[in-house]
Amino acid sequence: MFRQHEEQPARHPEALRLVSVRKVYGSGARAADAQQSTRAAQAENQVTALDGVSLSLPAGSFTAVMGPSGSGKSTLLQCAAGLDQPSSGVVVVDGAELVGGSETELTKFRRQRIGFVFQQFNLLPTLTVLQNVTLPLRLAGRRVDRQAAVRVLEEVGLGERLGYRPAELSGGQQQRVAIARALVTNPRVLFGDEPTGALDTRSARIVLDLLRRAVRDYGQTVVMVTHDPVAASYADSVLFLADGRLAGRLERPTAEAVAERMAHLGDEVLAAPAPGQSYGGSGGPWQPVNQGV
Amino acid sequence: MFTLALRSLRFRVGAFAASFLSTLLGATVLMSFASMLDTAAGDHVDAASEETLGTMATVVGGWGLLLVVFAVSSTLTLAVRQRAQEMALLKSVGATPAQLRRMVVGEALVVSTSAALLAVAPAMLGGRGLLAVLKETGQVNEEIDYAFGATGLSMGLGITFAAAVLAAFLGARRATAMRARDALTDAQLANPPMGLARRIGAVLLLLVGASQGVVTMTVMNGEGSDAMQTAGTASITFALGLALLAPLLVRTVGAVLTAPLRWFAGTSGYLTAHNVRRRTQQLANALMPVILFTGISFGTLYMQAVENDATDAAGLTKSTEDKNIELLNFVVIGMIALFACIMLINTLVATTTFRTREFGQQRLVGATPGQVLGTVGLEGLVLACSGIGFGSLAGLVTLIPFTIARTDRVVPDVGPAMYGGIVAVALLVTLASCVLTARRSLRTPAMEVVSAA
Numbered sequence: 001m002f003r004q005h006e007e008q009p010a011r012h013p014e015a016l017r018l019v020s021v022r023k024v025y026g027s028g029a030r031a032a033d034a035q036q037s038t039r040a041a042q043a044e045n046q047v048t049a050l051d052g053v054s055l056s057l058p059a060g061s062f063t064a065v066m067g068p069s070g071s072g073k074s075t076l077l078q079c080a081a082g083l084d085q086p087s088s089g090v091v092v093v094d095g096a097e098l099v100g101g102s103e104t105e106l107t108k109f110r111r112q113r114i115g116f117v118f119q120q121f122n123l124l125p126t127l128t129v130l131q132n133v134t135l136p137l138r139l140a141g142r143r144v145d146r147q148a149a150v151r152v153l154e155e156v157g158l159g160e161r162l163g164y165r166p167a168e169l170s171g172g173q174q175q176r177v178a179i180a181r182a183l184v185t186n187p188r189v190l191f192g193d194e195p196t197g198a199l200d201t202r203s204a205r206i207v208l209d210l211l212r213r214a215v216r217d218y219g220q221t222v223v224m225v226t227h228d229p230v231a232a233s234y235a236d237s238v239l240f241l242a243d244g245r246l247a248g249r250l251e252r253p254t255a256e257a258v259a260e261r262m263a264h265l266g267d268e269v270l271a272a273p274a275p276g277q278s279y280g281g282s283g284g285p286w287q288p289v290n291q292g293v
Numbered sequence: 294m295f296t297l298a299l300r301s302l303r304f305r306v307g308a309f310a311a312s313f314l315s316t317l318l319g320a321t322v323l324m325s326f327a328s329m330l331d332t333a334a335g336d337h338v339d340a341a342s343e344e345t346l347g348t349m350a351t352v353v354g355g356w357g358l359l360l361v362v363f364a365v366s367s368t369l370t371l372a373v374r375q376r377a378q379e380m381a382l383l384k385s386v387g388a389t390p391a392q393l394r395r396m397v398v399g400e401a402l403v404v405s406t407s408a409a410l411l412a413v414a415p416a417m418l419g420g421r422g423l424l425a426v427l428k429e430t431g432q433v434n435e436e437i438d439y440a441f442g443a444t445g446l447s448m449g450l451g452i453t454f455a456a457a458v459l460a461a462f463l464g465a466r467r468a469t470a471m472r473a474r475d476a477l478t479d480a481q482l483a484n485p486p487m488g489l490a491r492r493i494g495a496v497l498l499l500l501v502g503a504s505q506g507v508v509t510m511t512v513m514n515g516e517g518s519d520a521m522q523t524a525g526t527a528s529i530t531f532a533l534g535l536a537l538l539a540p541l542l543v544r545t546v547g548a549v550l551t552a553p554l555r556w557f558a559g560t561s562g563y564l565t566a567h568n569v570r571r572r573t574q575q576l577a578n579a580l581m582p583v584i585l586f587t588g589i590s591f592g593t594l595y596m597q598a599v600e601n602d603a604t605d606a607a608g609l610t611k612s613t614e615d616k617n618i619e620l621l622n623f624v625v626i627g628m629i630a631l632f633a634c635i636m637l638i639n640t641l642v643a644t645t646t647f648r649t650r651e652f653g654q655q656r657l658v659g660a661t662p663g664q665v666l667g668t669v670g671l672e673g674l675v676l677a678c679s680g681i682g683f684g685s686l687a688g689l690v691t692l693i694p695f696t697i698a699r700t701d702r703v704v705p706d707v708g709p710a711m712y713g714g715i716v717a718v719a720l721l722v723t724l725a726s727c728v729l730t731a732r733r734s735l736r737t738p739a740m741e742v743v744s745a746a
């Protein structure tokens with residue numbers, strides 16, 4: 001279902017590897033072309049969002065990334081997915097190193113290997129459900145296999161809504177379209193940045209089940225950021241991030257174990273913030289864990 | 294609400310720049326010509342000079358009025374509509390429609406008053422220059438002194454003011470009539486059907502334009518330069534009619550071009566075909582100025598060229614009145630062309646900027662910057678070419694009848710160079726506005742653009 005029946009080159013056993021990845025905001029080229037005063041001001045006080053993260057994820061694994069707000073989860077995901085470039089360090093996806101380059105080069109790298117699901121869906125409002133799903137193939141100049149796209153949409157439970165526009169769907173349905181769109185290119189790694197963050201409990205569960213099924217049944221590799229211990233418990237393992245560093249790992253997580261670990265992580269971070277680091281403007285140093293799902 | 298208006302002005306200088314600029318230009322032109330009335334009231338003015346000055350003031354002033362209303366209302370309406378979401382937010386926190394209307398009208402008042410006051414100095418210079426040209430060509434008495442007085446000032450300020458307030462009321466009514474929820478869910482995509490009044494107006498204008506063409510060919514045939522009166526307005530009226538029909542024209546173009554675009558232009562063509570059909574309203578707003586620009590400059594410039602050739606061929610020299618008419622023709626089309634360009638640039642820059650998020654989403658799905666620019670460029674090309682096509686049609690409504698009336702030919706014996714120039718300007722302005730704006734919006738990383746909203 002999630003697979004296209006095209007000939008697949010063999011997969012690398014290691015889907016994702018990060019070596020000493022650092023990301024410093026407010027420095028280098030980005031600061032130079034900063035135009036807005038807010039960004040110029042940020043150039044003054046640099047933020048180390050990722051501080052030497054190394055990790056290795058095998059193909060077919062389902063990993064959740066957790067950590068306090070501002071700990072660098074989104075930054076980690078974007079660097080690993082080629083949406084942003086690390087300040088230093090190495091990112092290897094499916095055996096291919098992501099080497100820095102123009103946006104065009106990064107885009108071409110991503111097209112071959114990466115699917116991304118966002119909290120805010122990011123479906124194109126003028127396109128129908130089916131058109132949204134086939135768009136990545138068109139953009140990549142690949143053959144558009146309509147049947148395959150329809151099959152993926154059927155698999156996510158939207159076979160009846162092919163001609164709908166995003167505005168005519170609920171949030172949960174839109175996120176399922178986004179997942180179908182990410183899967184249709186048959187990516188080596190599927191990333192999700194709080195994919196259930198904007199959904200109610202029931203829709204979130206459907207989305208998480210879909211992701212788990214993609215991993216279990218079809219060997220898809222999934223990396224998902226979440227704030228929700230229950231969502232994290234769908235994964236095979238949880239990586240904890242604090243202050244831009246890996247701060248622990250939990251295998252075969254349960255929601256309770258995750259929540260407990262997060263509470264301690266919050267304590268540690270509150271007690272001893274690393275010098276020169278901010279906890280991010282998005283929230284307080286620590287946001288209460290969402291209950292539910 | 295007035296403080297709110299001031300504050301929103303300060304934070305949205307860009308959105309109001311076009312309104313400000315077109316008001317400034319409009320008020321300058323208006324007052325330059327209106328000051329001819331002040332000048333005519335001075336010493337050393339003989340009857341002929343007075344008549345020339347009066348004609349200048351009223352003919353150009355009349356056109357200026359129309360243009361100011363048109364340009365100010367279109368730029369202001371756009372500035373208001375771009376903020377449908379902000380309006381909706383204000384509404385959802387309890388602002389009443391009346392409060393919002395007061396805010397929008399307040400903004401318009403500040404913009405138009407400052408623009409009109411700033412226009413006084415350039416208008417004095419402009420008026421002086423105009424008088425110098427009139428003297429040089431011997432159309433008015435050498436001794437006349439330039440005057441800028443109450444008439445020029447009050448006409449300029451009054452008209453600009455009235456136009457701005459009227460435009461603001463119309464724009465605000467639309468924006469505030471929207472229910473809060475509708476505005477919050479993708480106000481941009483609305484493709485409202487054309488109103489009945491608009492359809493009727495369009496058909497009437499087309500009919501009047503066409504009949505002016507017919508009158509030129511029949512009644513005015515052999516009447517010499519007088520044929521310019523009916524011929525000149527024919528293309529203007531016809532172009533206005535087509536401009537009103539713009540949404541329909543965009544839909545037609547979209548339907549016709551869908552297949553070839555998909556076939557020949559790859560992914561960009563696919564997206565372009567899509568956008569042309571889904572973003573009818575925005576494209577129509579941009580199509581209008583292209584039609585007006587092309588139609589009116591093509592019609593008027595070629596008509597004047599045919600007229601000059603015909604005068605030469607008859608071995609005549611130009612009378613003062615001929616020179617008057619020629620100058621007026623050039624001033625009027627110059628003004629219209631300038632306003633059309635401002636409107637075009639404003640519309641394209643605003644709508645393209647508004648699509649920054651959409652571009653970001655395309656980039657995240659795997660569109661390279663080149664593909665985004667390619668799609669935007671292709672859309673611009675479709676837009677410019679359809680505008681040029683329809684505009685040329687309007688121009689022909691002047692040109693063919695006038696050539697028949699004035700010469701023994703149907704197709705005028707004037708080279709294609711001027712037409713090439715008009716086409717080049719239309720293409721260049723359209724493509725540069727959208728592609729450069731899109732390029733600027735691509736400079737921000739896609740993630741940032743998408744999560745900012």
Ligand SMILES: Nc1ncnc2c1ncn2[C@@H]1O[C@H](COP(=O)(O)OP(=O)(O)OP(=O)(O)O)[C@@H](O)[C@H]1O
Nearest residue numbers: 025049069070071072073074075278279280281282
């Ligand atoms: N574009 C940017 N420019 C400057 N600083 C940034 C930028 N994006 C993120 N940061 C900073 O980097 C740090 C990590 O941010 P990141 O978005 O990765 O956190 P997060 O763990 O995803 O937080 P949340 O749970 O709130 O989404 C924060 O201190 C944030 O302020």
Ligand SMILES: [Mg+2]
Nearest residue numbers: 073074075193
């Ligand atoms: Mg985040």
